[in-house]
Amino acid sequence: MNFDILRDMESFTQDMFNRIIAFQEKEHPAWNPELSFKQRIKGLPLHNLVFSNADRDPAKYGPTIAHYYPLKKEMVTFALYARHVAKNPMICDAHARNGFIGSLLALEGVKVYGLRDPQEKPNQIENFYDPKRYKLEEATLATSDRPCDVLFSSWMPSGLDDTDAIVAKQPKLIIYIFSEHKAEHSGEPQTGIPGAFGEHLPENYQLIDEWSIVRPENLFHNIWPDLTENIQEVRHVRIFANEGFHHIKVNPPNITEKSYAWEQDLLIAQTALKAKEQMQKKGFPVHDF
Numbered sequence: 001m002n003f004d005i006l007r008d009m010e011s012f013t014q015d016m017f018n019r020i021i022a023f024q025e026k027e028h029p030a031w032n033p034e035l036s037f038k039q040r041i042k043g044l045p046l047h048n049l050v051f052s053n054a055d056r057d058p059a060k061y062g063p064t065i066a067h068y069y070p071l072k073k074e075m076v077t078f079a080l081y082a083r084h085v086a087k088n089p090m091i092c093d094a095h096a097r098n099g100f101i102g103s104l105l106a107l108e109g110v111k112v113y114g115l116r117d118p119q120e121k122p123n124q125i126e127n128f129y130d131p132k133r134y135k136l137e138e139a140t141l142a143t144s145d146r147p148c149d150v151l152f153s154s155w156m157p158s159g160l161d162d163t164d165a166i167v168a169k170q171p172k173l174i175i176y177i178f179s180e181h182k183a184e185h186s187g188e189p190q191t192g193i194p195g196a197f198g199e200h201l202p203e204n205y206q207l208i209d210e211w212s213i214v215r216p217e218n219l220f221h222n223i224w225p226d227l228t229e230n231i232q233e234v235r236h237v238r239i240f241a242n243e244g245f246h247h248i249k250v251n252p253p254n255i256t257e258k259s260y261a262w263e264q265d266l267l268i269a270q271t272a273l274k275a276k277e278q279m280q281k282k283g284f285p286v287h288d289f
Contacts, residue, residue, distance in 0.1 A: 028045075044260075067190070068215075069215075081150075090113070091151075103128075106133035113134070141162055156192035158192070176197050178192055210238045214234050216270070222273055
C-alpha cells in the first residue's frame with residue numbers, strides 16, 4: 001500500500017475536523033436546501049455519513065443523511081448495468097427517504113425517480129436530493145403505478161419484505177443493497193428481513209453480480225481518538241436480472257479522480273489504519289494523529 005498520502009496528515013486532520021465541526025453546527029452546505037445538490041455534497045465529511053448529528057431525535061427522525069456511505073465506483077457500475085437493459089433506462093428508487101443516494105445515481109446520467117413512504121420517519125435532513133435530475137414522490141411500491149426498467153432497493157426498512165411488490169413491477173434489473181447486521185438494543189435486522197430476495201424469488205430472476213463493503217471497527221477512533229467509536233458493519237450489494245438479461249456483466253470501472261469527497265476521508269483513514277498496523281507488528285511505538 002502507498003503511504004505517501006499520509007505525508008500531509010496534519011493538515012488533512014485539521015481540515016477534516018473543521019468540516020466535521022461545521023456540519024455539527026449546521027454551517028455545512030448540506031443543511032441548505034436552497035443550494036444545488038453538487039454544492040451540498042462538496043466537502044461532506046465521511047464522519048457525518050457514518051454517524052448522525054448529536055441533536056437528532058431518533059424518535060422523530062431517521063439518520064441525518066443516509067444509512068451508509070455510498071461509493072462512486074458503485075454508482076457508476078449501477079448506471080452501466082442499467083444501460084445494458086434499456087437505451088434510456090428509468091430507475092425507481094424504491095426506498096428513497098431524502099433522495100440522497102438516488103440523486104448520486106442520477107448524477108451518472110440516468111433517469112431516477114424516488115418513492116418516499118409518508119409513514120416512514122424522515123431523515124433529519126429531510127430533503128437532500130437533486131431537483132434537476134431526480135424526481136421525489138410521496139408514494140410506495142404499493143401505491144405507485146409508474147413503470148421502471150431498474151428497481152433500486154437501497155436499505156429496505158427493517159422488518160419489511162418488499163420482494164413480492166418489487167417483482168410485481170417486473171423490472172429488468174433489481175439492485176438490492178442491505179446489511180445482515182442486527183440492532184444491538186432490539187435484535188431487529190437493520191434492513192428488511194433475512195428472507196428478502198431469498199427462496200421465493202421467481203426463477204426468471206437470477207443473481208448476476210454481488211459484492212460487499214466492509215466498514216472497519218473504529219474506523220475513525222483508532223486514528224483520531226477524539227472521534228467516536230463504531231462497530232464493524234458489512235454492506236452487501238446483489239444485482240438480479242430478469243429473463244433476457246442473465247448474460248450481462250459489467251466490469252468494475254476504474255475510478256480515481258472523480259470520487260466523492262467522503263471517499264478521500266475513507267482512503268486516508270484506511271491507509272492510516274494499515275500503516276499503524278504494520279508499524280505495531282514491527283514493534284515501533286505508534287502515536288495517534
